[in-house]
Amino acid sequence: MKALIQRVSSGSVIVENKTVGSIQKGLVVLLGVTHSDSEKDIDFIINKIVNLRIFGNEENDNFEKSVKEIDGGILIISQFTLYADMKKGRRPSFVNSAKSEFAEEIYNKFIEKIKEENLLIQTGIFGAKMQVKIINEGPVTLILSSD
Template identity: 35%
Template sequence: MRAVVQRVDGARVVVDGETVGEIEGEGLCVLVGVTHEDTEEEAARLARKLWSVRLFEPRDGAGPERSCSDLGAPLLVISQFTLYGDARKGRRPTWNAAAPGPVAEPLVDEVVAQLRTLGADVATGRFGARMRLSLTNDGPFTVLLEV
């Protein structure tokens, strides 16, 4: 399971002209990719990592970095099979490493459910839909997480 995590100052996802998920203020926008071997345990591990990883700067420049759990910061979680695209050969990427929808959707849902169980405020996109994602990257700051 792979996630591209961006520290943001607001993000939203729109499907067919309708906002289906939005966070305001500082938080994380998380693009989640699932491969064939991923499990519910890995989804839970990714959720714990997203909730606890210290990606936010300390207040007033002093003290340790902070996490979503420290701040109560929201997360916008979007499924993105293209994270397992491979464009090393030829001019077209292949998607062979990406899990099919019936495998991937429940695991992305599990990441969201586990985050909510931990106390996170989580907004989402719509699995399999053509989504338009808007965000303000704060930094810019982007990190790749794999479990």
């Protein structure tokens, strides 16, 4: 499992000209699923996301607080392209991305479990063509992998 994590002052996702999820201060997480992902990967990624200390306090922008500590939101978007292989040719290969049915099952379990953290959780729509709007704060963008 891979997660591209962005610290944001706001983020939203639009499907068919309708906003389906939005947050203010918090994290936008693009989540990619591979064939071998399991509950263990879900737990690892969730634990890291909610406890990563990448927010500052009132005085400075040092990495001192987690999204949980600032009572921020998390916007989660499914993103199979995180597993793109671009070593050969000019078109990315997605052989390392999980098949849609399995990926959706893992994605839904991920959403279900992260909601247990009692944070504002917003999502896109799995498999939909989406427009994601973010205001990246910092910018801070991190890549996390359970592989």
